[in-house]
Amino acid sequence: MQQPDLATALIAGDRRALARAITLVESTRPDHRAAALAVLEAAARAGRQALRIGLSGTPGVGKSTFIESFGLMLVNQGLRVAVLAVDPSSARSGGSILGDKTRMDRLSREPAAFIRPSPSQAHLGGVARRTREAISLCEAAGFDVVLIETVGVGQSETLVAEMADLFILLLAPAGGDELQGVKRGIMEMADLILVNKADGDLKPAALRTVSDYAGALRLLRKRPQDPEGFPKALPVSALAEDGLAQAWAEMQALAQWRRDRGHFAAHRAEQARQWFEAEVREGLLARLTRDPAVRARLGALGDAVAAGRAAPAQAAAEMLASLGG
Template sequence: MVDLPSPVAALAQAILAGERAALARAITLAESRRADHREQARALIQHLLPRTGGAIRVGITGVPGVGKSTAIDALGSYLTAKGHKVAVLAVDPSSSRTGGSILGDKTRMARLAVDPNAYIRPSPSSGTLGGVAARTRETMLLCEAAGFDVVLVETVGVGQSETAVADLTDFFLVLMLPNAGDELQGIKKGIIELADMIAVNKADGAGATPARAAAAQYQAALHILAPSSALWSAPVVTISGLTGEGLDALWTKIEDHRARHEAKGLVAERRHRQDVKWMWAMVEDRLQAKLRQDPDLKARTPALEAAVAAGTLAPTVAAEDIAQALGL
């Protein structure tokens, strides 16, 4: 482990001791845009790295109104009752106009919010492609270092950009609604191809029969696609986030997926590929920061943007001008 400044070293020890307040401070440090905070966060995560990687990482996405937060509240409560420590990283969409977000996930996950073996961290997506907050990876590592053995990552919703969650997690769960006819037409093929499992939610009461019918349609759709792994064909289950029905079967399948892939060394292999992607994503993030902060670029880009908008300068020429200014 690397040497740390005293305050950061104390924070690391508190995280390893499972102190929730310390974990919250560390995540805030990782999410900060201040250069000194970023430097401290990098040192902290490097120091804690040997104590990470032990959790089952599950990405959860779904169409709007599918009941993601209710289902996660139920699943998380089911897991803590089984003795797990569960971290929920709930990414809220940021406004494209104001940059603000509601961050209301704790109010929608009432049971987990007061569960001593659960930790909910809502964070704004800040316009990040993929619906995943820019620092979600770092937050995940910090939670693992604090002793959480299940990490659930809730994404903004279903769409082409949301597939980025597959580069964060070991298992990709897609929640769907019972009325499969229209939903099947609207869902993106790329999401289905990435899914390790589809769960039809709201399969309770009058919704039970439509949910089973929807599950059959989704299963038929999955048969058309080649499985992502020779070890695994994505199953379709029905669940109820309201009553908890079907959550035991859902978790059993996640554990089965984990056991099969871990036995072949595929979990570690997948994470190694994800880490390399993470590295390049951080490089791209730094380039974007340079674009926003470099004084020379900030001075010249308004004129370039105005010329492109007016149709007097080709976007390719303007892009080349900016690239040269960056030394690219």
């Protein structure tokens, strides 16, 4: 399929074209990159927006079950839902997130849903670029909601929060002491904390956990982009499909409040600026490292740092000086 045809099929909502376009932007081949830029330009001209929802949570919290139940609820409301997974750790751990497409069996069969795991063995910057571009392609393909999932803990939370319009933290029922285990920074990023598994014998513990987190959230400094009462904690049960409608209503209310006051558009504009600057930085670095002399100098200085013969800061300064910086 030629690139103009691919872009046309993508904008017409063809899921196969979307999958091919994402494969194209994931490729590191120079000719593929040129073709990917043409498709991304066409996607940008389509001028479509989806609600981007970032989702994080520790392993075992039930993210896959939640995403499947939540996604099916949205599909049943007539919405088109895309799920993108961010897993920069998979090169080391073989992270289970890459199996999400098989675990979300019901959602993956829905014509109005699209599930795409992240490429394995990619560094955080590479995953960031591919995920940003995949979001743009999903929006151009006419999806109403893009769920961006991360494996949890670490830089990937910040990465996803910066890409999303709303950031959701999914947690399991826990004792009060375990509240200390959630980093303050992650709580400060969250727009909603959803305590999953609020069913059966775990329901009382889930409700206590919601109360604990609600109290902790009240101690955080109020953000200017939030209405009264946000961020907030809510109980949900992905298995029983309970509380999902209320969570969705809260997400829509928050997004609309931000739209009405200009916060939403300002955040999108800042995201676009950050993405542009990240592309420039990555492009400059790639251009430099294509030069054999620069690669050799980087290698020599890197070896010196590794052997303890040079301090990292001093070696970096020497590298920059050799580039005229």
